[in-house]
Amino acid sequence: MSAYKITKYNYVTQFPALSDQLLPEIERLLLDGRYVLGPATEEFERAFSAFLGGPNVIGVNSGTDALLIALDAAGISRGDEVITVANTFYATALAPSRLGAVPVFVDCRDDDFLIDLDQVAAAISTRTRAVIIVHLFGLAVDVGRASQICSASGIALFEDCAQAIGARSGDHRVGTQSAAACWSFSPAKNLAAAGDAGAISTFGSKLADKARLLRHFGQPAQNQHDILGYNSRLDALQALVLSHKLPIVDDWNRARRAIAERYRTDLAGLPLRFQEGGGPDSHVYHLFQVRTESRRVRDALLAHLHSRSIDAVVRYPVPLHLQPAFSTLGYRPGQFPIAEALAAQTLCLPIRPDLTDSEMCYICEAVREFFGMP
Numbered sequence: 001m002s003a004y005k006i007t008k009y010n011y012v013t014q015f016p017a018l019s020d021q022l023l024p025e026i027e028r029l030l031l032d033g034r035y036v037l038g039p040a041t042e043e044f045e046r047a048f049s050a051f052l053g054g055p056n057v058i059g060v061n062s063g064t065d066a067l068l069i070a071l072d073a074a075g076i077s078r079g080d081e082v083i084t085v086a087n088t089f090y091a092t093a094l095a096p097s098r099l100g101a102v103p104v105f106v107d108c109r110d111d112d113f114l115i116d117l118d119q120v121a122a123a124i125s126t127r128t129r130a131v132i133i134v135h136l137f138g139l140a141v142d143v144g145r146a147s148q149i150c151s152a153s154g155i156a157l158f159e160d161c162a163q164a165i166g167a168r169s170g171d172h173r174v175g176t177q178s179a180a181a182c183w184s185f186s187p188a189k190n191l192a193a194a195g196d197a198g199a200i201s202t203f204g205s206k207l208a209d210k211a212r213l214l215r216h217f218g219q220p221a222q223n224q225h226d227i228l229g230y231n232s233r234l235d236a237l238q239a240l241v242l243s244h245k246l247p248i249v250d251d252w253n254r255a256r257r258a259i260a261e262r263y264r265t266d267l268a269g270l271p272l273r274f275q276e277g278g279g280p281d282s283h284v285y286h287l288f289q290v291r292t293e294s295r296r297v298r299d300a301l302l303a304h305l306h307s308r309s310i311d312a313v314v315r316y317p318v319p320l321h322l323q324p325a326f327s328t329l330g331y332r333p334g335q336f337p338i339a340e341a342l343a344a345q346t347l348c349l350p351i352r353p354d355l356t357d358s359e360m361c362y363i364c365e366a367v368r369e370f371f372g373m374p
Ligand SMILES: *Cc1c(COP(=O)(O)O)cnc(C)c1O
Pocket: 062, 063, 064, 065, 088, 089, 091, 092, 134, 160, 162, 163, 183, 184, 185, 186, 196, 197, 198
């Protein structure tokens, strides 16, 4: 249980509506014994493929492993440069680093808070092998444009879709127009397992075959070990949970959009900015960001919301180029001014499909009260 009156997550509210069907299936699975991969995992992979419009789907243990295995399957290795953005969750850049590749950071944009594709084009060198775009906070990057930039230079485009299931870029759902897309279904995400889970989606059948091999020790048959692999499978139990929730995720995303619209309306006129850009279907509001004018105001607003028992949170307080884990890359403060400004000036208001009207009123009142505009 959280100490806050209004929590940022409330995972358990999704469960009661599913329990009538889900619990007997879990019991059948426990008595069946095929806990790792097996029919339940295959069924979720098929359902998720249909949701996306037909790519290969490879279920893995987490979003981080999805990135790691997708890049590995594409042959990214020691010394390769992989361009990505400085404001994202750590795992986006951890994955290439684990393969010995070098993350090359670029800044984000001031309006939509997403990777600046002009800077991506400028950062491509003879050693660049891949670009990872991140549909951050639930808002889709322009995948068509990213794809043009990459194909013009003969490099592979990857999508980190961990925060953006169901979001659209143009006419397509994200995760369908790149070499491979990586998904997380960890409990905080818009589609959540009851534990760790992730997936790779790709229309490339060679990449899919390699990823399938890699997730299962790199072993094509028992006791045959051709390549170095991983132990990273999607558990059947998690697949059952995900299969039950997948048909509802578009409705949940609609509920998130309605909450975001309400925030934008009720907080209009305050000295706050929001994540802008994209069409109506391009944002699934994994997080709702508000941007203040300074670190001082952000920190004071955060403290005020906490004092009102509202679980606001900062995502992400330190951009990746300034994280100790990447200090050997030699970046300095001031190099990515927009990512650094967002880290200092933004916070996330609670957003989840089950947030009630009265909770939203309470949050908006607390924010307006902070600015002296009740
Ligand atoms: C959550 C997340 C990941 C990692 O997913 P896990 O399932 O937690 O390993 C990667 N990238 C982004 C942008 C995320 O939000």
